[in-house]
Amino acid sequence: MRSSxxxxxxxxxxxxCSALLCLPFADIALYPVEPWIELQRMALxxxxxxxxxxxxxxxxxxxxxAFALLAxxxxxxxxxxxxxxxxxxxxxxxxxATRAVHEIFWGLIFMQVYGLSATTGLLAILVPFSGNFAKVxxxxxxxQSPLPSAxxxxxxxxxxxxxxxxxxxxxxxxLSYTRYxxxxxxxxxxxxxxxxxxxxxxxLETAFKQGxxxxxxxxxxxxxxxxxxxxxxxxxRYTLLYLAAAFWVLPASAPVESSAWLFFSEDIWPSAVRNxxxxxxxxxxxxxxxxxxxxxxxxxLLLAQLALVLSGLIALLSYGWASSQxxxxxxxxxxxxxxxxxxxxxELILTFLFLLLLGPSGLPAIIALGxxxxxxxxxxxxxxxxxxxxxxxxxxxxxxYVYELTPRLxxxxxxxxxxxxxxxxxxxxxxxxxxxxxxGFYIDSAFEEIRFDRAALLIVVTALLNIGVxxxxxxxxxxxxxxTLAQQ
Numbered sequence: 001m002r003s004s005x006x007x008x009x010x011x012x013x014x015x016x017c018s019a020l021l022c023l024p025f026a027d028i029a030l031y032p033v034e035p036w037i038e039l040q041r042m043a044l045x046x047x048x049x050x051x052x053x054x055x056x057x058x059x060x061x062x063x064x065x066a067f068a069l070l071a072x073x074x075x076x077x078x079x080x081x082x083x084x085x086x087x088x089x090x091x092x093x094x095x096x097a098t099r100a101v102h103e104i105f106w107g108l109i110f111m112q113v114y115g116l117s118a119t120t121g122l123l124a125i126l127v128p129f130s131g132n133f134a135k136v137x138x139x140x141x142x143x144q145s146p147l148p149s150a151x152x153x154x155x156x157x158x159x160x161x162x163x164x165x166x167x168x169x170x171x172x173x174x175l176s177y178t179r180y181x182x183x184x185x186x187x188x189x190x191x192x193x194x195x196x197x198x199x200x201x202x203x204l205e206t207a208f209k210q211g212x213x214x215x216x217x218x219x220x221x222x223x224x225x226x227x228x229x230x231x232x233x234x235x236x237r238y239t240l241l242y243l244a245a246a247f248w249v250l251p252a253s254a255p256v257e258s259s260a261w262l263f264f265s266e267d268i269w270p271s272a273v274r275n276x277x278x279x280x281x282x283x284x285x286x287x288x289x290x291x292x293x294x295x296x297x298x299x300x301l302l303l304a305q306l307a308l309v310l311s312g313l314i315a316l317l318s319y320g321w322a323s324s325q326x327x328x329x330x331x332x333x334x335x336x337x338x339x340x341x342x343x344x345x346x347e348l349i350l351t352f353l354f355l356l357l358l359g360p361s362g363l364p365a366i367i368a369l370g371x372x373x374x375x376x377x378x379x380x381x382x383x384x385x386x387x388x389x390x391x392x393x394x395x396x397x398x399x400x401y402v403y404e405l406t407p408r409l410x411x412x413x414x415x416x417x418x419x420x421x422x423x424x425x426x427x428x429x430x431x432x433x434x435x436x437x438x439x440g441f442y443i444d445s446a447f448e449e450i451r452f453d454r455a456a457l458l459i460v461v462t463a464l465l466n467i468g469v470x471x472x473x474x475x476x477x478x479x480x481x482x483x484t485l486a487q488q
C-alpha cells in the first residue's frame with residue numbers, strides 16, 4: 001500500500017511539474033480588453049431571460065434530445081456487439097481511432113458527404129460513441145465473475161456464453177454507463193449546433209455573437225434544466241416510444257448530390273498523390289507535417305496539460321462542497337447546483353464567454369476546460385465520498401477533508417484524471433473553432449478553404465495524438481494500480 005501511495009504521489013508530482021514546464025511556452029497572454037460593459041449586459045440578460053422565445057426553444061430542444069437519443073441507442077448496440085470481439089487487435093485499433101476524433105470533426109467530415117442534414121448529426125455522435133461503448137463495455141464484461149460459465153455446456157458457442165453468463169452480471173453497470181453517455185450525447189448534440197445543425201448550440205452561438213444575452217440566458221437555463229432533470233423525464237421503460245418520437249422530430253434534410261466514395265477516394269488526397277507524383281507528394285506531406293501539424297500539435301498538448309492540472313485542482317477544492325460528508329444541507333445544494341452548471345455547460349460555450357472577457361489567447365480555453373472537467377470530476381468524487389463508511393469518532397470539518405476523505409478518494413481521483421486526460425486533449429483540439437491556435441483552428445480553416453487533403457491529414461494527426469496520450473495514460477494507470485486501489 002505504501003508503495004502504491006508513493007507511485008500516486010510521483011505521478012501527481014510529474015503532472016504538476018510538466019504543467020509548470022509548459023507555462024513559459026503556452027499562449028496565456030492577457031490582452032487589454034474592457035469586459036465590464038459586456039459583463040453587465042450578461043448579468044442583465046441572466047436576470048431577465050427572454051421567456052417569450054419558446055417557439056424557438058422547443059424545436060431546438062426536441063432536436064437536441066432526438067440526435068442524442070438516437071445516436072446513443074445505435075452506438076450502444078454497436079458497442080455491445082464490438083465488445084464481444086474486443087480481443088481482436090483490429091477491433092481495438094478501430095475503436096481507438098473512432099473515439100480519438102471529436103464529434104465536431106466527425107460532423108465536419110460527414111457534412112461534406114451528407115450536407116447539413118440529420119444523417120450528419122447522427123453519424124457525428126454515433127461513430128465516436130460506438131468506440132467508447134465498445135471499450136468500456138468490454139472492460140465491464142471482463143470484470144465479471146467467470147464462475148457462471150462453468151454451468152454452461154462446453155459445446156456452447158462464444159455468443160451463448162456472452163449472452164447467458166456475462167451480460168446478466170454486467171447489465172446494471174452497462175445501463176449506468178449508457179445513462180452517463182446519454183448525458184454526454186446531449187452536450188455533444190448541443191455543441192454540433194456550432195457547425196450549423198439546428199440544436200440548442202446553434203441558437204446559443206447566434207445569441208452570444210449578436211449580444212442577445214437575454215436569449216442566451218434562456219437557452220442556457222433550458223439546457224441546465226434538461227441535464228439536471230434527466231432522471232425525472234427519461235423513463236427506460238418508455239425507450240421505444242422515445243425513439244419513435246425522436247425519428248419524428250428530426251429536422252428535414254434537403255437532398256445532397258454528393259458521393260462518399262468520391263470524397264474518401266479523391267477529395268482527401270493531395271493532387272500529387274492522385275497524379276502519382278510521389279516526390280511532390282512527399283514534399284507536400286513534409287511541409288504540412290512540420291510547418292502546420294507539429295506546431296499545432298505542440299500548442300494543443302501545452303494547452304491540454306495546463307487544463308488537466310487546473311481541472312484536478314478545481315476538483316479537489318470543490319468536491320467537498322457537494323458532499324454530505326462535509327457540507328451542510330443548504331451549502332451542499334448550492335455546491336451541487338454549481339457543479340451541475342460547470343459539468344453541463346459545453347466547453348465551447350465556456351471558452352466563448354472567456355474569450356469575450358480575457359481576449360484572444362489560450363488562457364480562456366485553459367480556464368474553460370479546467371472549470372468544465374474539474375466540475376465533472378468533483379461531481380463524481382462527491383458522489384463516491386457519500387458512499388464511504390466513516391467511524392463514529394471520525395474527524396470533522398477540514399480535518400475530515402484532509403485526513404479522511406481525500407486520502408481514501410485519491411486513487412479514484414487519479415484514475416479519473418488519467419481518463420479525462422485524453423478527453424481534455426480532444427476538447428482542446430476543437431477549441432480551435434473559436435480561434436485558439438490548436439489543431440482544430442487549422443482543421444476548420446482547411447474545411448472553409450475546401451482543402452480537404454490538409455483537413456484529413458490534420459484529423460489523422462489529431463487522432464494519433466489522442467491515441468498516444470490514451471495509451472500512455474493506460475500505462476500510468478497500470479503503474480499506479482489505480483483501478484485496484486479505487487475499488488478498495
